[in-house]
Amino acid sequence: MALGHNVKSSSLDLLMEDHCPEELSTPAAAPDASQAAAMIINPNPKDWTESSKSLRRFKCFPKLPIELRLKIWDHALPDEHVIEVLWNETTWSFATDCAIPPALHACSESRTNMLRHYTCLEFNTSMLYEDDEPQADNCIFRTYIDFTTDILYLSYASCALERAGWNFRHFLTQLQEISPDLQHIAFDVLKPVDMVSSKLVKFKKLQTISLVFSDYFPKIGLVWQNPPKQHHQPITSHTLKYEEDLELLRYSPKGAGVDRKIDRNAGGELYRSLRRTLEFKGRMYSQTLIAQRMDKEIVDELKFKAIDVLRERKEFSKYKALQRKGKTVTTG
Incomplete structure (x- = not known):
């Protein structure tokens, strides 16, 4: 899955808001994990009704499966320097x-x-x-x-x-x-x-x-x-x-x-x-x-x-x- 430059930046901003897990072990998946992942990968879907202010922090990130978290971190990789x-x-x-x-x-x-x-x-x-x-x-x-x-x-x-x-x-x-x-x-x-x-x-x-x-x-x-x-x-x-x-x-x-x-x-x-x-x-x-x-x-x-x-x-x-x-x- 390819992400644009702006999506990468938005994802990284969300993840650096102290939502990182302390350990690498896989926690139990939250009921809304799939929507949470979609929020990080695509932070502005048209069909969302929540206010933009409420979406600035994603507190469910530590509850995602570790495989998904690592994929999200991979999307935060910068382009060539x-x-x-x-x-x-x-x-x-x-x-x-x-x-x-x-x-x-x-x-x-x-x-x-x-x-x-x-x-x-x-x-x-x-x-x-x-x-x-x-x-x-x-x-x-x-x-x-x-x-x-x-x-x-x-x-x-x-x-x-x-x-x-x-x-x-x-x-x-x-x-x-x-x-x-x-x-x-x-x-x-x-x-x-x-x-x-x-x-x-x-x-x-x-x-x-x-x-x-x-x-x-x-x-x-x-x-x-x-x-x-x-x-x-x-x-x-x-x-x-x-x-x-x-x-x-x-x-x-x-x-x-x-x-x-x-x-x-x-x-x-x-x-x-x-x-x-x-x-x-x-x-x-x-x-x-x-x-x-x-x-x-x-x-x-x-x-x-x-x-x-x-x-x-x-x-x-x-x-x-x-x-x-x-x-x-x-x-x-």
Whole structure:
């Protein structure tokens, strides 16, 4: 059974209202269990006569069979995340601001169920370039990731270009030692292929390499020479497929999503430019990975996608204000 984004959010809001069972044992089913389940899965049926206020809390959830409760928790699973890896200039270490899925904190039952899908990545990423440089010991990178759907994004946004390659290679080296199960990774399209390809060889389960074509307002430091003119929204993923149309998947960190397509003719030069660049970079990555002795069967199955990241409007407003004053743009 597939649920829309709004239904997932509504279900999770209901379940986090302290209705979680303390134990995982199966309680006796309540007489109205089927209606209660329908309420969670479809919170706004047309034939209900009860007021909306009385339906904000669902106190019968602990009385549902455990099999049904676990299915409901599965429907609370978020869609794919872009987990952005950020470089901290103060501590000289990596971190991320990607939100932890709320169901991991709802109750012990939801957490147990969520951990069937999510893995906690936790390792020390701090490093030292020069003895006199600032350094914080034991700076831990920590996030929860679903390897089957989530994309790990190592961006230029948080790191000066001249040392980006060294930093990313260090991060990937640490990551492959802790968890080689990474399946989806993203880089800026400007990043030289050989900068990171040697560190991808050990990820035997790698399925997609996404290229970020226009991260218009990075969170730290780097800003594109030509600022964007269109309206800015939260993080956005545009997925380029090899079919006739360019399919765009838009989503925010909160999980709301809207699907739309751009026709190959209506998209015009944008469509053709994206396709040419993606196919060219895809060939370069494939050839380089094979040269680095990655299994050819893995390389042949790799998919290459295009991602377009748009930052929030408040970030763009801050950038424009600093630009008018002629100041260096740095955001936190």
